[in-house]
Structure formats: structure tokens, C-alpha cells
Amino acid sequence: MAAQTLYDKIWAMHEVRRDDDGTRLLYIDRHLVHEVTSPQAFEGLAKANRPIWRKQSIVAVPDHNVPTIGLEQGITDPVSRLQVETLDQNCDKYALVEFKMGDVRQGIVHIIGPEQGATLPGMTVVCGDSHTSTHGAFAALAFGIGTSEVEHVLATQCLIQKKSKNMRVTIDGAVAEGITAKDIVLKIIGEIGIAGGTGHTIEFAGEAITSLSMEGRMTVCNMTIEAGARAGLIACDQTTIDYIEGRPFAPSGENWNKALDYWQSLHSDDEAVFDREIHIDGTSIEPQVTWGTSPEMVIAIGDVIPDPAAEADAVKAGGMQNALDYMGLKANTACDQISLDKIFIGSCTNSRIEDLRAAARVVKGRKVANTIKLAMVVPGSGLVKQQAESEGLDKIFIEAGFEWREPGCSMCLAMNDDRLEPGERCASTSNRNFEGRQGKGGRTHLVSPAMAAAAAVFGHFVDVRELN
């Protein structure tokens, strides 16, 4: 058989049928469901009187609307509450697995899937959320879908798809001390652009990727969608297997050995040909900070904000100027001159235990600058929170002046009460810096947890590698 990419292999395993025009019916193993994109799908299903094809494939959790303080009062906003209640009702009605509010396993959907072992190598994983790409870290083909497709998967366990192209991004060499997965992925997006991966599935490879922990790999795959690709992939190796072993949904006993045999084949063949190959020098990556309103508008901490006047592409230059105006910034300002109002450490990009440890290391024994109005840490799940507390991280944050919150999406998209006010500037470990993302008129700078922690302490961006 011809050499295959990892994407080709997973795809081939899931093809149910093929139409003459190249359209395929693709089988879906895991369907993650949350409250925002599912109500209309459940409603459509009920209206058409269709059953759910495979209930066991579903894991549901409320996350986007969940408050991060005052949980005893429940959700006070009636519109948010109705959405979460609708999810609860749908899950009860069909007897689906759901981690409801108050369950320690509740958290951001992309954190809890892997945490529970519900995301396994070789699977197809979908969710009505673009950051489903996160799960690609497990050599699973994982991508976000719209609500109509959520309904389609509920009803048929399949999706009508066309195969995308293969792209590989290889980070050559090891990254320097203090450089994190977030810096790697921001650098990649800066290089290939936010539409650079459109129509492709991106496999990430190279020493800098394989030496990452699962947490780091998830951070990289999480932001694949910010490079325009619906799915990102990383080959299965011992790090993957060690992470999965013993988790609640993971195979056990004899099945574990059978699974291992298969999982070990989940990598691209040596001779596999990619439609596009990108190489990035890992040794040159520095801590990254976005300056604009799209994740590709990113610079290294030592750089200055670029000047639209120097951009030859007129459409791009216009976009840059809009971004500078919105962000209230001037071209050629040094990155470490940017002062912040708020700090957000959380989101499905960076709210796993390792992220919190990295931030706590920076914060330990220091105080949040008095110019910072609010600094908050929002763990990705109840279990992450529990783990962090058992390590005493909550105390480190609280002593420094951070707020230690309950798990959820929180200020990543500000659907609950956590948000920026107009004009406020935030160092955020999330994944999108779009206009209004964290609140109307709010200004978002995307950074790693360590960089966000350092910005909290100094009140402006600093090179985290220079702290000791």
C-alpha cells in the first residue's frame, strides 16, 4: 500500500461510503456536546421524530455560560440559565452522559474529553465548537461542526465530508528554556497566517512538538483553527499512551493491549507525501504576544509593533490599521511598553494543570501590580482545580492578588459575567483576540500562562525569561 499520512490512515478507517463526486460519509466515534450549539439540534431531531443513533458516543457538559463565582446561587442570568437547563433536559431525556454543574468532572468541553479518557487515538471526534481541534493532540481526527451537523451526527453517527489536503508543520530543533507550547503555536500562526491552513489538516511534527507534554500538545492543536485548519494532528507515542492509561473512559484489561497495538500505527509513514510542508526553526522562537485583532498579528516580546505603512498588500495594511485603532496602539511601540488592565489565565487553550503550574511558578512570592484591576485564574475543570489546590497553587495565586475561580469558559468569550469593559486591555491565555471577543470594546493580547503571570506582576509585558 502507498505510504499514508496519519490523516489518511484515520480517514480511511472511518469511510462508510463514497459518492462519485468525491463526497464521503464519515463515521464519528466521539461526539462532545455543550449547551450553546446543541439546543437547536436536539429540537430538530425531536421535530423529525428521529432517535439518537449511538448514545454511547456522546459526552455532554455545560461550559460557556457557567458562572465562575457564586455557584451556590446557580446561574442568575435567565437566558444563560435556560440554555444550560435545556442541555440538562435533553441529556436526561435521552439518558446521555453529562457532567452537570456542581459535578467535579464539569469543565470546558475540550479539557474534560481528554481528562476522562473519552478522547482516544484513532478516533474521529466532533463537537459544535471550533476548538475541537484540541483533541488532535491524541492522534484523533477532531474538528468543529455547526449545529446542523451536530443534528446530523446525532441522527446518523456520520457526517457528509470531503477530504481535506495534508499539510505538515515541522518545528526543527528544540525550543529554548522558557518557551512554551503557546509560543510555538502563536509563532506558527504568525508565519502561515490565519487562513494559512484553510482546506488542510495540519500535522505538527519535529523535536519541539514530540518533546511537549500532552497538555502542551493540546495547546498547539487547540489553536490549529486559528490558522484556518479545522483539524490538527500529532502522532501517537509513549507520551500519549501514558496520559491515557487508567482514565475512566480508557480501555482496560485485554482491550488495552489490543488498543495499544493499533495506536502504535498512528503516525505518518516515512515516505508519506504532504500537499504542503512548512519548516520553522524552533531554536529561534521567543515568547510571543499578539498586538492586533487576529491571532496572526503577533510579535516576539523583544520586537516593536509593526507599521502598516511598511506593508505592501493594501488589504492587509488596511486590516492592520483597523487593528491598531481598535487596540489603541501605535506602530513601532516596543512590546514591553504595553500596559494591562486585566489578566485572564484560563480557556481550553491554557487552563490545564501544567499551565497553572507554569503561571504559579512566576507568581510565587510576588504580587500583582497595583495598576491591574483584576487578575483571575479559571481552571479548565473541577478536577484541574482540585489537583491545583492539592498542590497549593490556589494559595500562591490568592496571596499574589489573583482571584481563584470555578471552572468554565469565562472571559475567553465572556458569555457569563466575566468580561472586559470598553477600552480595557487584557493579557489573556485564550485563543482569540477578535474585536469584542472578551467584551465590547475590550482589547485582548494573547500570551502563554507564564507571560500572562509576569504581566500581572509588572503591569506591562515583560520577557518572562528574564525573571528569576
Added chain:
Amino acid sequence: MEKFTPFRGIVAGIDRPNIDTDAIIPKQYLKSIKRSGFGVNLFDDWRYLDPGHPGVDNAQRRLNPEFVLNRSPFRHAQILLARRNFACGSSREHAVWALMDFGFRVVIAPSFADIFYNNSFKNGLLPIALGEVLVDQLFAELEQQQDYQLGIDLEKQVVSNAAGIEMPFEIEEFRKYCLQNGLDDIGLTMQHTDAIRSFEQQYYEKLPWLVQ
């Protein structure tokens, strides 16, 4: 879904690349559990001067007079003209619902984000990718003409301007077929339930841990 038939419609242009889904429909409106009613909040942050939330009476909010959709004749626009990488960002189908609820049936741009492109067809919205040069030209024509209209013919796969110049566009056969006939994907897939069942049988034999 309604069948997609040829029409001529008013064009509204938003001259920006990378218009993201947060701009098309801000998150606070995603709290709705319905599919309809998003049109009044399409491009909410750009369209209104006052902040908005679900439950707020939009008629009481001050409109931004500069914003294209607040100006006549664009309130009745059916075709949206934009720049590259339209609707990047989230998977929210609400973006498509909002555009359609406002009255748009077509979006023309040099390129689209994958998920949005896919979502559009499921609802009968036609995304048309035209080259950058053509889009430049359409923006130029739009600037010069009040009440600028374009004709859309899905059958012939062409966009035609007032001068009758036809600009061909690509579309996958299957998607075209579904749009023209107003077909629902789920119904089509349900015709293959036998194939799905027999797939499952061999699949779970090979990967038994998935049914553990």
C-alpha cells in the same frame, strides 16, 4: 429548506478582510435556544452605538449611521460583498442564521473559513468565492452606483453585473444539487442506514475497545 432560485439583489459591501464570526454575531446572542431572530443583531457591535444584550429592545438602541446596513437601500440587501477569509473563527451556525434572518442569500468574497462555508449550505445561504481582482472590481462598481445590484444564477453558476457581464463561480455538484432542491442532508444520509450498520459491524470487530 427553501429551494435556491435565480434572483437579482441589492449588494452591501463591508470592505474588510477576516471578518470573524464574533463580529457577525457577538456571543451574548448565542444564548438563544432558537434558530431565528438573529437578524436584528447581525454585526451588532458595528451596527449599534449602544451595547446590546438578549432581551434589550433593539428598536431603542441608537444606530450607527455610518454602518452600511443602516443606510438605505442596503437595509434590503440580499448579497453581501466582503474581503478574504470571511467568517473565520468559531463554528457558530448562528452567523449563518443571522445573515439569512437579515435577508442575505449570498455572500461574495475571495475566500471563506471552512466551517462557515460548510454551515452556509446547510441553511440555503450561498457563499460565492470570486478572485481578488474581481472582488476589487465589484467594490469599485459598488462605490460608484447607488442601488447596485448583481444577478445570481446557481444553475448556470454565474454572477452577473448590470452591464450583463457574467462571472463564473465554482460549486461542488452535491452542494449545488441540495441547494437547488432544498434538500436536507440528514434525510439523504438516512437513505444509507444499511451501509452505516454494516460499517459498524466490521469496525467494532476490528476495534473492540470502542464498545467496552
